[in-house]
Amino acid sequence: MKDQTIQVHGGYTTEPTSHAVVPPIYQTVAYEFDNAQYAADLFNLVKPGNIYTRLMNPTADVLEKRMALLEGGKAAVAVASGQSAIEYALLNLAKNGNNIVSVPQLYGGTLTLLTSVFADLGIEGRLAKSDSPADIEALIDENTRAVYCETIGNPAANIVDISALAEVAHRHGVPLVVDNTVASPALCKPISFGADIVVHSLTKFCGGHGNTMGGIIVDSGRFDWKKYGSKFSQFTAPEKSYHGVVYCDSFGDVAYAARIRTVFLRNTGAILPPQSCFMILVGLETLSLRMKQHVSNTIAIAEFLKKHPKVAWVNSAHFPDSKYHELAVKYTKGSQSGLLTFGLKGGKEDGAKFYDSLRLFKRVVNIGDSRSCVTHPASTTHRQLNSEQLKNAGIGEELIRLTIGIEDPEDLIADIDQALAQI
Numbered sequence: 273m274k275d276q277t278i279q280v281h282g283g284y285t286t287e288p289t290s291h292a293v294v295p296p297i298y299q300t301v302a303y304e305f306d307n308a309q310y311a312a313d314l315f316n317l318v319k320p321g322n323i324y325t326r327l328m329n330p331t332a333d334v335l336e337k338r339m340a341l342l343e344g345g346k347a348a349v350a351v352a353s354g355q356s357a358i359e360y361a362l363l364n365l366a367k368n369g370n371n372i373v374s375v376p377q378l379y380g381g382t383l384t385l386l387t388s389v390f391a392d393l394g395i396e397g398r399l400a401k402s403d404s405p406a407d408i409e410a411l412i413d414e415n416t417r418a419v420y421c422e423t424i425g426n427p428a429a430n431i432v433d434i435s436a437l438a439e440v441a442h443r444h445g446v447p448l449v450v451d452n453t454v455a456s457p458a459l460c461k462p463i464s465f466g467a468d469i470v471v472h473s474l475t476k477f478c479g480g481h482g483n484t485m486g487g488i489i490v491d492s493g494r495f496d497w498k499k500y501g502s503k504f505s506q507f508t509a510p511e512k513s514y515h516g517v518v519y520c521d522s523f524g525d526v527a528y529a530a531r532i533r534t535v536f537l538r539n540t541g542a543i544l545p546p547q548s549c550f551m552i553l554v555g556l557e558t559l560s561l562r563m564k565q566h567v568s569n570t571i572a573i574a575e576f577l578k579k580h581p582k583v584a585w586v587n588s589a590h591f592p593d594s595k596y597h598e599l600a601v602k603y604t605k606g607s608q609s610g611l612l613t614f615g616l617k618g619g620k621e622d623g624a625k626f627y628d629s630l631r632l633f634k635r636v637v638n639i640g641d642s643r644s645c646v647t648h649p650a651s652t653t654h655r656q657l658n659s660e661q662l663k664n665a666g667i668g669e670e671l672i673r674l675t676i677g678i679e680d681p682e683d684l685i686a687d688i689d690q691a692l693a694q695i
């Protein structure tokens with residue numbers, strides 16, 4: 273099936289007892305065992321079936337199947353948020369003494385997770401000098417267990433050469449993990465370019481309405497864990513925490529996803545509640561339709577800003593003179609999703625004045641909402657930094673980040689126009 277059909281139908285056939293055409297919310301914790309043998313078969317993983325909602329839930333199952341289909345993966349595990357998806361995805365690969373090599377342009381929470389939270393667990397997050405394959409390769413050694421990137425960096429809006437990074441990772445026998453939140457599977461499918469694991473914040477474009485948090489990990493089923501001896505022994509040797517199961521033997525090509533469920537979900541518990549799965553499934557039905565509007569609105573606004581006398585620069589991969597244009601054509605349908613950054617000719621004060629003058633745009637830190645959102649990092653999220661520190665972080669005082677919603681573009685442009693007139 274094609275994307276728009278998967279978004280509506282994927283992973284669900286009319287439920288046989290109720291005949292409900294919309295996937296129901298299974299608001300239940302436990303599932304009754306027919307008898308002792310049935311329970312034993314489930315626990316021994318010889319029969320599929322529901323046990324307890326901290327492990328699996330029928331509403332979550334539809335979302336997992338639908339996202340796996342959309343990303344071209346073999347299996348998926350839904351979790352509480354994008355951050356828990358990234359945490360589980362990487363802890364399933366690396367342990368104390370290992371390292372993860374990443375591009376430097378990352379979501380703020382991921383940056384802290386890699387460089388601070390993981391560091392305390394003895395896992396080193398190594399940030400490359402740039403997102404170039406050569407800079408990534410320079411940091412890989414025998415203790416590296418993953419290469420990490422974002423398809424479209426948030427907030428930098430850089431576009432990563434996924435095929436080239438996959439090649440570098442595979443040459444060194446490690447998987448490539450890609451955060452596909454900003455592009456969404458409607459604009460890019462990293463697995464088709466060689467990624468092994470895809471993670472998402474479903475909170476953003478996938479859910480799409482700014483009303484539900486969620487995350488997911490998609491397993492391509494393609495990485496050969498057995499090929500590298502004891503390097504990935506968590507999949508190839510008996511698992512202490514689940515009565516000696518050998519994941520590659522019991523689960524074949526979905527060993528990675530299975531271990532996220534039985535080790536991390538089961539024992540640390542960041543599940544996505546059934547109600548949230550339902551909300552995200554409703555959002556997903558219109559993903560491709562919404563992405564078209566996010567992208568065309570973003571281009572219309574980029575073109576308007578580019579011509580405005582008070583605007584110094586506009587960063588959009590849509591323009592042929594952007595250094596990311598070619599990568600955008602190859603990976604993200606020529607767009608940079610709904611992300612748009614630009615600089616005002618005036619400095620910090622003008623930025624704050626513009627920010628305060630917007631009427632329709634929401635002053636929030638969220639992205640991927642149906643509502644258009646604005647951030648002025650220098651006077652809000654990065655207020656504590658001086659101009660020198662802002663420059664080092666790649667955030668000028670004049671930088672405004674917009675994430676464009678699905679409203680009518682004329683209304684959005686009129687709002688930006690009147691706010692620019694205030695400065």
Ligand SMILES: *Cc1c(COP(=O)(O)O)cnc(C)c1O
Pocket residue numbers: 353354355356379381382422426451453454472473474475476485486487639
């Ligand atoms: C928002 C975001 C996250 C974190 O997701 P939450 O659902 O807020 O935990 C991770 N990566 C990217 C690129 C994001 O934009």
